[in-house]
Each structure stands twice: as structure tokens, then as C-alpha cells.
Amino acid sequence: MTMMPRIPLPDGNFTFEWDGGQPDITCDGPMTTYAFLPVDIKRGETIQIRIHRDTVSHCVDLLDPYTPIEMEHISVSYLGENEAGESQFSYHNKDTGVSEKISTSLMAYDSFQNTSEHVSGAYIFRPEHEDGQAYSFRNEITKRELFCGKNVCILLMFGDTVINNIIFNNFNDFIRLETVFVGIPYSEQGKEVVMRIRAESIQNNGVFYTDSMGLELQKRVVNERPYWNLDVNExxxxxxxxxxxxxxxxxxxxxxxxxxxxxxxxxxxxDGEIELMVQRRLYVDDEKGVNEPLNESDDETPEGPGA
Structure with a gap:
């Protein structure tokens, strides 16, 4: 697997080992180097790297992850996880005065696998239950680190299934979220994992907008179509x-x-919630042309770790 991990690096010799989860790296002292490493590695493979601080542009401060982050245009505080497994943040835009509480979470739908009907597959998304209720796809946060430099702050949240990098800078008023998904564990039940991003105060009344091939936004209304009466089956x-x-x-x-x-x-x-599909692992072919289940693993066996 080719990856470019963004990880804190101490001076001198150290070992970087990636097992599909949290990078096995420790740093001593409050100051550390932050760098990009273009490395071709596989799960369980260990590599030796030597780096000096004078080979990168700057050093950054290692802070408590709950430290309020004050940037040029925004102020953000990490509030921890709630009982539902959501990571919570408070956001304040200094230019507009807008404040909002934002949360992110991973959820999963069980895939419909009854082959007497249309199953969920490469071409079809169909949850198992008619009510379409997703359940929490728990991503237990095992480690949090906050690094702040002159113009950029990065909050790293290492979980057992996902590594989230949340990036803030002095040049923009938005937050950048990078998600590294380790994979869906093997089971006989297919799963379709989504990320939900929720803003508590927004009441959009079932209306949302998506772009049309990168062009103008199209208005969407839940359970409605603009030109015909929709019979809601899914x-x-x-x-x-x-x-x-x-x-x-x-x-x-x-x-x-x-x-x-x-x-x-x-x-x-x-209301107030955006949902995006991030990963799927399915065990039944939908017979729409691929001729195999959407079941990808890292070790080339159907029961292997999810890719």
C-alpha cells in the first residue's frame, strides 16, 4: 500500500511500523518535527528512517488536544466524544461572528443480502432494514495529539478503525478533515460505512443541495422528486x-x-446533518456486471483484513 503518513518525528534514529492502525511512534519533549514521508509499506512491515530537524521547514509545538485553537479567522475547541461516539467541536468564525457546535461520527448500514431480491452490491446500495436505521460503527479513539506551528494547527485522532487529521490554518475560515480508513473487519454480514457531520443549530427541513458534475447546485428534498410523485420504498x-x-x-x-x-x-x-459514504464491504454479487462481491482485503483472501 502506498501512503504518505503525516506523523510527528523526533530527531535521530527511530522505527516506523504500520499495522493498519495507529503509527507506532513516540516523541520526547514538547517540540517535535512535522514532515511528510512518501513511503511504500505494507501491514506489519518495519522500516528504519533517520531525519534531522534541519531537513524540514519548521518545528511545531505539541499541545494538549483540548487546547482552544486560535487562528487568524476562526477559533476551534475540541470537546471530546459523547456517549453516541461522536467527536464534538465548537467553531467560531471571527469575521462573521457565526458560532456552531459540530460533531462527526462513523455509522454503518447492514447490507441487504437476500438473493431472492435485488441485493446491495457494486451497483446497488440497499440497506438491510426497511427503516434504514444505521448504527454506530465504533471508532475508539486511542490517542489524540495537537500540533501547532506559525500558520497551521493539526489535530490527529488515532482510532482503531480510522485515523482523522483535522487541519486549521491562518489563511482560510474552513476546517479540513482527512480520514484514513483502516478497513471493515471480515464478517458474513456486509457493511456500508458512512461519515455523518452534524451542525446542531441548522434546521434545513429536509432540503439539501448537491453539485451537478461540478457545476451548479441542484436542490434535493428528502422523499420527493420535482417532476413526479415518489413512492418511497427505500x-x-x-x-x-x-x-x-x-x-x-x-x-x-x-x-x-x-x-x-x-x-x-x-x-x-x-436536519443539520450531512452523510457521505466512505467504505463498503459486501459478500454477495448484485449481478449487474462485476460478477464478484465487493469484498476487497489486504492479503488477497476473502476473509482477510479490509482494504
Whole structure:
């Protein structure tokens, strides 16, 4: 697997080992170097690296992750995780005066696998339950680190299934979220994992907007179509739309937009909430042309760790 981990690096010799989870690296002292490492590595492979601080541009401060982050245009505080497994943040825009409480979480749908009907597969997204209720795909946070330099702060949250890098800078008023998904563990039940981003104050009344192939925004209304009466048989999949560049919710007072870096499926099933598909692992072929289940693993066996 080719990856470019963004990790804190101490001076001198050290070992970097990646097992699909948290990078096994420790740093001594309050100051550390932050660098990009283009490395081709596989799970369990260990490599030796030597680096000096004078080979990178600057050093950054290692701070408590709960430290309020004061940037040029925004102020952000990490509030921890709630009982539902959501990571919570408070956001304040210094230019507009807008304040909002934002949370992110991973959820999962069980895939429909009854082959007597259309199953969930490479071409079809169909949750198991008619009510379409997702459940928490627990990502237990095992380590948090906050690094702040002159113009950039990065909050790293290492979980057992996902590593989140949350990046703030002095040049913009938005937050950048990078998600490294380790994989879905093997089981006989297919799973479709989504990320939900929620803004507590927004009441968008079932209305959201997605871009049309990167062009103008298209208005979407939950369980409705603009030109015909929709018979709602799939309350989740029937409200998913392609999101190539942007998905937006607003109540004319506050807006929440997610600009993604790759095409994804997305929706807004509840007020104040944006949902994007991030990973799927399925064990039944939908017979639409691929001729195999959407079951990818790292060790080339169907029961291996999720890719």
C-alpha cells in the first residue's frame, strides 16, 4: 500500500511500523518535527528512517488536544466524544461572528443480502432494514495529539478503525478533515460505512443541495422528486445522490458545506446533518456486471483484513 503518513518525528534514529492502525511512534519533549514521508509499506512491515530537524521547514509545538485553537479567522475547541461516539467541536468564525457546535461520527448500514431480491452490491446500495436505521460503527479513539506551528494547527485522532487529521490554518475560515480508513473487519454480514457531520443549530427541513458534475447546485428534498410523485420504498438509498464536489445544507442563517476530494454518495436524512459514504464491504454479487462481491482485503483472501 502506498501512503504518505503525516506523523510527528523526533530527531535521530527511530522505527516506523504500520499495522493498519495507529503509527507506532513516540516523541520526547514538547517540540517535535512535522514532515511528510512518501513511503511504500505494507501491514506489519518495519522500516528504519533517520531525519534531522534541519531537513524540514519548521518545528511545531505539541499541545494538549483540548487546547482552544486560535487562528487568524476562526477559533476551534475540541470537546471530546459523547456517549453516541461522536467527536464534538465548537467553531467560531471571527469575521462573521457565526458560532456552531459540530460533531462527526462513523455509522454503518447492514447490507441487504437476500438473493431472492435485488441485493446491495457494486451497483446497488440497499440497506438491510426497511427503516434504514444505521448504527454506530465504533471508532475508539486511542490517542489524540495537537500540533501547532506559525500558520497551521493539526489535530490527529488515532482510532482503531480510522485515523482523522483535522487541519486549521491562518489563511482560510474552513476546517479540513482527512480520514484514513483502516478497513471493515471480515464478517458474513456486509457493511456500508458512512461519515455523518452534524451542525446542531441548522434546521434545513429536509432540503439539501448537491453539485451537478461540478457545476451548479441542484436542490434535493428528502422523499420527493420535482417532476413526479415518489413512492418511497427505500428511505435511505432513495435519497442518496452523487456528490462530486460539494454537498450543502442551510436554513438561511447558517450553512454547512462539505467539499469532498473524490466522488461519493451523499444525503441529508436529518436536519443539520450531512452523510457521505466512505467504505463498503459486501459478500454477495448484485449481478449487474462485476460478477464478484465487493469484498476487497489486504492479503488477497476473502476473509482477510479490509482494504
Amino acid at each position: 428511505p435511505v438509498a432513495g435519497n442518496y445522490y452523487p456528490v462530486n464536489n460539494l454537498i450543502r445544507i442551510t436554513d438561511n442563517n447558517t450553512a454547512l458545506e462539505v467539499i469532498n476530494d473524490r466522488p461519493q454518495g451523499g444525503t441529508s436524512l436529518k
